[in-house]
Amino acid sequence: MAFEESVKAVGGIKFAVFSPSEVRKYSVVEVTAPETYDEDGMPVQGGLMDNRLGTLEPGQKCGTCGNTAARCPGHFGHVELAESVLHIAFVNNVNKLLLATCRACGRLTLSEEELDKYRAKLKEQNVFTPNLAEDIAKEIIAKAKKVKTCPHCDKVQYTIELTKPTIFHEITEDGGATRLLPVAIRERLERISDEDLNLLRYDPESARPEWFVLQVLPVPPVAVRPSITLESGIRSEDDLTHKIVDILRVNQRVRESKESGTPPLIVQDLVDLLQYHATTYFDNEVSGIPQAHHRSGRPLKTLSQRLKGKEGRFRGSLSGKRVDFSSRTVISPDPSLDIAEVGIPFEVAKKLTVSEKVSSWNMDKLKQMIINGPSEHPGANYIVRPDGVKIRLDYVSDRKTVADSLTPGFIVERHLIDGDIAIFNRQPSLHRMSVMAHYIRVLPYRTFRLHPAVCPPYNADFDGDEMNLHIPQSEEARAEALTLMRVQDQILSPRYGGPIIGAIRDFLTSAYLLTKEDTLLTKSMFTDLALSAKYKGPLPEPVVKEPEELYSGRQLFSLCMPKDFNYIMTSKWIQSQRRSEKDVVIKNGELISGVIDRAAIGAEEADSILHRIAKDYGHEQARHFLNSTLSMLKAYITRKGFSYGFDELELSDKARASITEELDKAYAQVKDLIAQYEAGTLPLTRGLSPEDILESLIVTELSRARDRAGRIADRNFPLNNAGVIMARTGARGSSLNIGQMTAALGQQSVRGERIHKGYHNRALSHYKPDDKSPASKGFVRSNYRDGLSPTEFFFHAMGGREGLVDTAVRTQQSGYMQRRLVNALEHIKVEYDLTVRDPDGNIIQFLYGEDGVDPAKSDHGKAVNVQRLVDTAAIFGTETKEKVDVEAVLKKYKGDLPPKLYETLKESFDASSLPKASVAKVVENTLDLLVKATVEPGEASGIVAAQSIGEPGTQMTLRTFHFAGVKEQDVTLGLPRLIELVDARKQPATPTMNVYLDKEHRASKESALEVAREILFTKVGNVVDYTAVEYGTGINLVLSKARIDERKTTTEDIAAIVKTGKRTVEVTGENTITVNLEGADLSALFALRNKLLNMRVKGIPGITRITVTKEDEEWFIQTSGSNLAKIIQIPGVDTARITTNNLFEIATTLGIEAARQALVNEIMGTLEEQGLEVDVRHIFLVADLMTSRGYIQQIGRHGIAGSKASVLARAAFEITVPTLADAAIRGEIEALKGVTENVIVGLPIPLGTGMIDVFMEG
């Protein structure tokens, strides 16, 4: 193989701008002819398809290097432009340079002293002024722009005006505009000195500004713009070729017209046309000029469009590579498989291969495979001889002879067989469990088969889902897959340190049915089921001996557990009855009492039996536990049978009657509320309009009624009702679902409100306008079983539609959030000293997660489950009466234990009565487990954190607003809030504060209100009842007595506030203030009135509403609107505890560390409110990263992702082309230290196993 001659590794990539001479140097041909092929179909010499530019057809040889298409790298040509044109990517830079430099001498228009000052500042730039260079460059440009005469040559400076996209004018003193042609611009740019450019952060070595003006255009090799021949024999050229043809044509016309002495005006038009073509050649989406179109009318895809966006070169081709040895098909379930297996069709097994090296140990097996050939199953498709020649067995007629020639050293590409390793994946790959290694089982039929227990990590179901399968080809790849990616090693999710794989659906139903109190099994049934669990061992003593030997279901379940397993917990079944006793008791591997359900063996359930087995006995044991239990449960439910039908949804007449009664009562209640509203007697709450209050009261009333109806239904069903079993064991559905099927559907909503849109003032024409009754606004009192009325059905469809739209929008939003998170965090890893750093060595955390514990190896977030250790020790140890001096024992270990663990240990020991020896043993064990739970160096903690926050995003609601209680204010929650947080928005959508009060004010509602009145922003308009404007008398402000009192102010106060300037202010009545302005006309008076109404009376700007609430025996104020800096100055406020959800306010008034803490709290709170469990360590990492520069950085292009050191990583994220242009100007060097960069150039990524290198001495 000739390629091996020069194996070189990419060390880095430097970005720069080509100078004209470089373009000419690298050019192999000057392209002059706008033609591509002549009549004979031969490429035109000096044309765009000149064979010196490389070759496309396999048979032809390149005119430059003599290689065929496969080996020729392609060669650049060039076009000599008849007139210079601007490069569109650098127009803004040209503009800035022209503005900042002298039109005559080319120096920066700042005095030498000033420039020296900047240079000196730059030289002494130390690490404690990180943004100095950037700031200086900006400052110089801003200053130089304004200079009128050059301090160096005393020439007058004119303003430069850029008419987008490419036309420059110089505005002379008399206001006249002179066009600056590219040639002139080039001359000016040439005069700028290298020294001055350095100050502006240019690298003149890499990019002299005059090179931004093109005199010569490189022509890319044909391989970049291949032409395609259609079946009809018609050649179709690439978009780029078309564009260069345009350039060449116009170029020729410009040259000819210049030579023939055409009037300059016409020549200028042609030059502008050339500029247009050159511009669209680089970027066909420039604003201000029309797009260039193909003959068919489709816009051309030129250079910029090729690089940009999802399908562009960076994201589509370089970051997303295509692979061989992969396969995709529909998936279906197979509970007979091992959870770590994947079933693949014979068809797939015969196409995908693994290469196996022939040795004396596998010779016979491989020989047989070769004889079987490509079409018979355990066969082979290729063999590779030791000399490197590959033989395709399809073309071998006598495979026997080939098989006989096999000697050690051959490589056989054999079919997949049972036990091979495969990588299985379902998109979207939101977390690392979306890609897992399975053992192969070759099976008949055409789908991939997987065990239902692994559906949760993949988020797979079988309604037509497809999945991908990859076969690792090297020993290293297989070893990595086997040690890191196998299903059993992924049982515990790094998101929350609990199992994500486990029993689902019917397995859970079956588990309940098997382990409930009265389940007895005959001996034959028992042994059969034990056999299906692959149990080998003695049978237990039957619980019933006469008349027949009977075993309990619990005995059967016990067979699957380790013999020394002890645990107690509460089952879902008991939880569903709102009880909390620990019913499940396992003693020495024996299930003594309690039912097994979701809480014990379910997926996504932490602190379950499954979790304990996985933690205490290891992954392999957990896999065996799952395999044996699940296949046994499957066998049991298959025999027993389980169904849910229409008759099981039937309620007793009594229950139906009481549901009707309940709903009628609610309807009456609502009617009463409406009557009160119409009479105006509805109790008013601060800051809400009567309509809003009525709405919220109705909504709560109706939702309570629905809940009550549902509860009646739920209570009516016996505990052996199939639906109840499924809901209560966590197998499927909820009691809400049962209620909706049998009692009432409840309120349908759109945008979180009762449905009111459709017709004018009513939702449907079946109701009267302004009808506020439950039925007219989408309350469905029917249930699914009885069926809905036509109007109900329609309302239901409206609500249902919103749900669908919501899901579609949510997946997009959370997908983009995930992309940004991953992009910001992908390169962050744990180093050998357990600090967390980016590849440039910038420290993000000094100890990962603040305790160095890997959440994936933690025990549901805790480093060590101390309580369990103590409990276990208590079982085996003897109790003592004497008090053990815990402190004394612990003291020895204090240095090795994190403070929190130390405390936990102490507390647990104090609560127990362990002898001294046991205490020491437990501490030893704790230390042992602590080491085991510690993160490993190289861990891609950044990616794991990003996934752990991004993945649950899909499960969040999009509902922006949430009514907390009846009259509380709206707060943004769920996904929009999470996005807002990682976006680091300056102002949250719903700013709010919790203002805690000092001792005197927190005691009573009245004293709290006192402070609240000082906080609430009050303007004159808030206390005015109405105004009257009269010419002559002026403005009469009639104040509302009630509102004045409510806001604790007086008419006099307001008069004093209003009185400023030349106004005459008079209190003319008890509640009336008259304001007049001498000589003002009516319109001026109206203007004045509006001004008056907006004047501040008291309170803090921004605070629009307040609610005084009581929590934990203390009163505090909740506000709408936030203004931390001002509120801390109000007397009575507890400045030590006040909080806001505006992080920027916290950063400016309390500092960056407080902002970090607030960020952690806010993200954690948002996730918890949605019932999603995420380990804090992930959130710590995100918060520490966002605050690492001392201010809050966004997760996105303007923050962390935009300030990455790597050019390629930035270009691959967003704003591709400007990033590359900028990198070229600065002469940046891509050091290839991060993740994206190395994916792009095809090198191993420096994380985990990829960061290990072998160093050899000598």
Place this chain on the structure above:
Amino acid sequence: MPKKTEKKSTFNPTEHVYVPKHEIVSDKEKEEVVRKYNASPDQFPQILVSDPVVREIGAKPGDLIKVTRTSQTAGESIFYRFVVVD
């Protein structure tokens, strides 16, 4: 306006529950910390001179601030930030 400055001085950010303990690290210890983490000062996390807590404790650019956080996971955790110009 003069009223504002007068009042401002009464507020101390370090008393707030969100604000962990910030201390200026002595030169000797600073050197040790920098050596311990085998990183140059510009690779450390930063805190702006304009940060209210930095102003409160009177730290200057180039100072190393030791932050003692109460940690949900470890109980207590140490973080360092170099004071930088913003």
